[in-house]
Amino acid sequence: MSQVLHTPPPTTAPPAAEEDLAALAARHGLSVSGARPSLPEYVRQLWARRHFIGAFATAKLTAQYSQAKLGQVWQVMTPLLNAAVYFLIFGVLLGTKKGIPDYVPFLVTGVFIWTFTQSSIMAGTRAISGNLGLVRALHFPRAALPVSFCLQQLQQLLFSMAALVVILLAFGVPPAASWVLAIPALVLQFTFNxxxxxxxxxxxxxxxxxAQLMPFALRTWMYVSGVMWSIDQLVGKHSDLPSWVAPVLQANPAAVYIDLxxxxxxxxxxASQLPDHVWLLALGxxxxxxxxxxxYFWKAEETYGRG
Incomplete structure (x- = not known):
């Protein structure tokens, strides 16, 4: 006798275990790990971690020169030595100090303010790529890293400003009420940085x-920002320059904050040496x-530390 094997008809209804995972997660209040929050929520999270940002910046600043014998003295010595080199090359050898009263305070102020922008951008470039262990281990708004590095550079600038005040007084620049304007100028520069x-x-x-290309780009930016020379004098001496050169140089953000x-x-x-509407430029x-x-940074929040 032959036996006929009957195959049961396939079931058409999917089992409960294969229910749409997205709907299942939504029903139980689950969300994607590391998903980008809304912009207002992101701002709230960042503000909630303001103490971490401050502590992280201070710790990085303290550790920066911990291996050097002079320690934190280098926070002031480094920009001062840079200013001394620029004074020798540009002020003495190239003669850019001619016609600029108080050239040493002029130069040191430019070097200190430029260093703030330069160091902030260089540190920001490596903020994620240089801290992948922290990014992958902990959940926090990633914007805290570049902001904390900028805060670190601001703290270092404040140390340098103490030396700048001594230099101003030593070269006969008297204290004035206008010194208060340095506060809003620094706030705007910090926001820009x-x-x-x-x-x-x-x-x-x-x-x-x-990060390997940034030093070249920043060095070029420094040379066109009037750190070691006066943009106002350059424009006055070279009347044959195209008409667009002067406003472009003066509206350069680095030059705006330095001159302010x-x-x-x-x-x-x-004030005649400043571009028109300079405070609006700085604010803009x-x-x-x-x-x-x-x-721009927030839009890629969920991609940092992956891949």
Whole structure:
């Protein structure tokens, strides 16, 4: 006798275990690990970690020169030595000090303020790529890293400003009420620096090699920002320059913050040497870089530390 084996018909209804996972997770209030929060929520999370940002910045600053015998003295000595080199090369050999009253305070102010921007951007470029262990181990708003590095550089600048005050007094620059203007100028510069640092942090997270190119880009930026020479004098001496050169040089954000600080601290640096509507320029650059950089960084929040 032959036996016929009957195969049971396939079931068409999917088992409960294969229910759509996204719907299942949503029903039980689960969310993707490391998902990007909304922009207002991201701002709230960042503000909630403000104490971590401050402590992290202070710890990095303290550890920066911990292996050197002179320790924290290098926070002031490094920019001062840079200023001395620039004075020898540009002020003496190239003669850029001619026609600039109070050239040493002029130069030192430019070097200190430029160093703040330069160091903030360089540190921001490596903020994610250089701290992958921290990024992958802990959950926190990643913007805390570039902001904390900018805060570290601001703290270092404040140490340098104490030396700058001594230099101003030593070269006969009297204290003045205009010195108060240094506070809003620094606030705007910090906002600008933090925004650019966040832009570079996102780029550096995906393209680590960009950190090797930044010193060249920043050095070029320094040379066109009037750190060692006067943009106002350059424009006056070279009337054959194209008409667009002067406003572009004067509107350069690094030059704007440097000249604002010079105007605040040096009585021989007059308002006529500043570009028109300089405070609006400073505010515009701060908002453009600060807000734009923050949003640009936030949009890639869930990608940092992956891959």
């Amino acid at each position: 933090a925004g650019v640092s966040m832009i570079m942090a996102r780029l550096g997270a995906k393209l680590p090699d960009i 600080m010079r105007f605040a601290l040096i009585d021989s640096f007059h 650059w701060a908002l453009l870089a600060g807000v734009g950089g923050f949003i």
